[in-house]
Amino acid sequence: xxxxxxxxxxxxxxxxxxxxxxxxxxxxxxxxxxxxxxxxxxxxxxxxxxxxxxxxxxxxxxxxxxxxxxxxxxxxxxxxxxxxxxxxxxxxxxxxxxxxxxxxxxxxxxxxxxxxxxxxxxxxxxxxxxxxxxxxxxxxxxxxxxxxxxxxxxxxxxxxxxxxxxxxxxxxxxxxxxxxxxxxxxxxxxxxxxxxxxxxxxxxxxxxxxxxxxxxxxxxxxxxxxxxxxxxxxxxxxxxxxxxxxxxxxxxxxxxxxxxxxxxxxxxxxxxxxxxxxxxxxxxxxxxxxxxx
Numbered sequence: 001x002x003x004x005x006x007x008x009x010x011x012x013x014x015x016x017x018x019x020x021x022x023x024x025x026x027x028x029x030x031x032x033x034x035x036x037x038x039x040x041x042x043x044x045x046x047x048x049x050x051x052x053x054x055x056x057x058x059x060x061x062x063x064x065x066x067x068x069x070x071x072x073x074x075x076x077x078x079x080x081x082x083x084x085x086x087x088x089x090x091x092x093x094x095x096x097x098x099x100x101x102x103x104x105x106x107x108x109x110x111x112x113x114x115x116x117x118x119x120x121x122x123x124x125x126x127x128x129x130x131x132x133x134x135x136x137x138x139x140x141x142x143x144x145x146x147x148x149x150x151x152x153x154x155x156x157x158x159x160x161x162x163x164x165x166x167x168x169x170x171x172x173x174x175x176x177x178x179x180x181x182x183x184x185x186x187x188x189x190x191x192x193x194x195x196x197x198x199x200x201x202x203x204x205x206x207x208x209x210x211x212x213x214x215x216x217x218x219x220x221x222x223x224x225x226x227x228x229x230x231x232x233x234x235x236x237x238x239x240x241x242x243x244x245x246x247x248x249x250x251x252x253x254x255x256x257x258x259x260x261x262x263x264x265x266x267x268x269x270x271x272x273x274x275x276x277x278x279x280x281x282x283x284x285x286x287x288x289x290x291x292x293x
Contacts, residue, residue, distance in 0.1 A: 014252050021248065024138045024258065027149045027205055028244030031214055034156035035198045036236035039219030041160075041191065044229070045171050048216060049103065053110040054192075055199045055212040057087035059117025062133055062203065067124045071132070073145055077200050084196035087113060088189075136207030136259040138248070145204055152201035156194050167191055168229070206259045213263035214240050221270045224277035239269050 014021045042051050061083025062076050069075035087109050094105035121130045141149070160167070170187040195215075202211035218239035222232040247262030254261075274280050 011249070014249070020139050020141070021252065023141045023143070023146050024205070024248055025245065027141045027146050028138065028214075028248065028262065029241050030149045030153035031198070031202055031205065032218070032237055032240030032244055034153040034160075035202060035215040036218045036222075036240040037160060037233045038156070038191075038195055038198055039215040039217075040222060040229070040232050040236050041167060041171065042195070042216070043219050043223060047103075048220070050106065051195055051199065051212045051215050053106045054084055054087065054196055055203075056114040056117075056209070057106075057110040058084045058113075058196070058200055058203065059133070060113050060120065061086075063117040063120035063124075066121060066133065073148060073204060076133075076204070077148060080200040080203060081196060083113070084199065085193065088192050088196065132207075133203070134207045134209050135257065136203060136205050136210065138205040138258045138262070139251075141205055149201050149205070152197055156198055159190070159194060163187060163190060206262065210259055210263050213266055214243070217263070217266035217270050218243065221266075221273040221277070224273045224279045240266065243269060 015025055039048075039051065042048055058080035061079035061081070063079075064083075065072070065075035065077075065079030087106070090109055091102050091106040094100055094109075095102035098105075100108075118130065118134075121133060166187045170191075198215065199211045202214065205211075206214060218236040219232075221239055222235035225235050226232045243266035244262055246265040248258055250256065250265065251258040251261040275282050277283070
């Protein structure tokens with residue numbers, strides 16, 4: 001039978017022994033603090049797939065940064081952010097001057113952007129470089145990367161707190177916000193910039209293909225547990241942080257890639273929420289009238 005000391009060593013030992021595990025854990029917690037609440041706001045606006053599209057759309061900018069500067073984190077981050085901003089602007093212009101809706105135009109652009117990014121990286125790097133950018137390497141986060149993630153997380157939390165009331169009004173009643181003199185378009189653009197910024201910060205840990213996972217899975221799960229927005233925001237952060245910790249532990253002991261395991265753990269919490277949450281399958285089944293009779 002395992003003693004408390006054995007359990008403690010099993011749960012904390014890798015982080016005490018290895019600096020790269022501590023950096024990975026801190027980076028994951030920082031991303032959970034900022035990305036998951038943004039995911040809740042995206043689901044509130046019925047823009048869940050928007051984050052998925054943007055996470056792929058940053059790839060050409062990352063690829064261009066890689067071509068000129070190699071695996072330089074500042075260059076990759078700046079390139080990815082600019083690419084995300086350009087894609088958002090293009091999707092808005094297309095929906096404004098044509099009959100194509102913004103989500104449809106974004107879907108068309110991101111597919112092309114993803115393919116273009118893969119071509120650029122494949123033509124100027126190795127297969128390992130491509131895998132690193134597509135799937136990330138959370139255990140390879142260095143001090144520079146950790147500072148970037150922490151900075152983005154801090155700025156995102158502060159900006160979301162400052163814009164909270166405006167974002168709620170713009171989400172629930174944009175016409176009222178416009179009529180009261182509020183700048184709904186400004187709130188929307190600032191919010192989308194925060195989404196792009198967090199996806200760029202996530203790509204070096206989870207890769208461009210999976211960066212949206214830590215943003216959306218805990219957010220969707222949280223909506224199954226709570227009716228109020230503050231509770232959903234808090235729940236999403238806790239689930240994302242728990243998925244990050246569990247994913248790092250499983251990947252360490254099972255020698256599996258950390259990024260995908262983190263997302264699988266977040267998916268596991270989602271499945272549990274689908275079954276046991278107040279809005280999930282089991283409580284709804286138990287509330288059926290014929291079961292109470």
